[in-house]
Amino acid sequence: MTRKLRLALLAAALFMSGLAHAEIDTKVAEELMHKAGLWDQLGQMGAQAEAGFAQRLKQSDSTATSSEAQRASAAMGRAFGPELLRATSTKVLAQNLKPEQVATLLRWFDSPQGQAVRQAEVDAAKKIVSPDASMREGRVLFDALPDARKALLVRMVQATRSAEFMLETSGNIAIAMMQGARLVQPESAAVTESEIRAQLAAQRPQMLTLYAAFSIASFATMYQDIPMETLQAYADFLESEVGRHFNDVTLQAVNAAFIQGAKDLGQRLPGTKDASNV
Template sequence: MRLNSLVKPLLITGFMLAGTAQAAPDAREVLEASPVDDIVAQYPEMMSRGIQDGLKQSGQVPPMVADSIGFLVSNSFRAADIEQRVVANLEAALTPEQLEEVHGWYQTPVAGKIAEAEIAASAPAAWPEIRSRAEDLNKRYQGTAREKLFDRFDAASRATESAVDTTIAVQLGLGTAMAALSRDSVHHEKMRERLESQRPALRGMVGQQVYDGYLFTYRDISNQEMNLYLDFLESEAGRSFTRVVTNSVQQAVIEPVESIGARLAAFGNFGGE
């Protein structure tokens, strides 16, 4: 066999391998490199626990009913469905260059350290510790650079804004069901208006919870590392990634809750016939 006949296949193979190595990561790879997929995996339990606790604290329904609604919520979420929505929206909204930039950030040691902290703090099992340490952490960081970095973090991550929007949507969905179960004739739009009128107060309450979570989650992250993280979040690629992920997860969370609300409302109406 002539040398040329060997060289051509080797050159072609080399070009193919080089192209594979340099190809931009796709949306699925970016999601897997980030902590988002691990956090999304906890959403069924997170939503179930959050709604159960909220209903019990409000006293709207007996504890047994709150537990039943929480069970319905847990079984209405599939992490795989949420992930698929996020992937599809990332593919549609981000350029290959932006996906590559996001993927590159999450390959760094700092990003890995921060991702581990975010995954651990998002688990429902960590919530009691976040609450129990909130007062101490607020005092410890009062007047410090970490406190001052929060506004940047909150604006870049859209944490409070997203949490308030989701809270109102979830309360509206469940509120409609509770009204039906209690034979309350409150109209859906009136309930929406009432909840929207409470947005400023809700923002203050949720904002404090987000701040408590921020102090707890990043307590072992240095200010230098936080600044690197904020630089990423504030970059064009970081902003786009955060916006798409937040909106996708928010919608994926709200839709099942609205469906549950409609089912409970139908059940309440059926029982009244």
């Protein structure tokens, strides 16, 4: 009897261990990325990193030949291309999302409220507005809102960790551009990754405050046509255990994607020198 009990306990322990390391299907992870808008966002982030590098290339005292600069730009495009960023993010989501929460996530994203929120975000992404103009417009809208709607938007900003997401993303893009700039700038002018991370850490409190204010203004504009009941449902979802875990894993996935992209770029850059292409 004792032996049977031990075997039963061992089997239960193995079963629980399996649950702890369970992964969701890759296709399901991709579906969630599409429904949450992360799929499109990753494409935009990669394009921002590539465009920022191209701009820095024009403004810097480049030591690279034109052919080296072209290869470096191509290397940046491949390392931070949508395919690689999405592949890494999909893997992280598949490994870290809880299988038992997938049905709840899909139920929200497929609900009328979830689809209305997603459509508002898609429509906002199509508008080309400068950050300064977006901040001014959103602030005017926010200031004119009833207190209840203001409080709801603040809850949403906090629950989505929007300010932190923006800070991490901008930092990752800056580091990506720095990696590429090592080829085209004099060695004495090149800023190291550790120096950038130290600068970001020192400025983190002020930047979080700035990004939180920007997020509130953006949310006021983006969701201005969404009824209070829908926003309430969205806030409730974001603050739920499932919503919080999904946001945490999403941030983890984006960070992992850019870290992998930076490593990939570091491996590609030595091959962009003319000496390596004779």
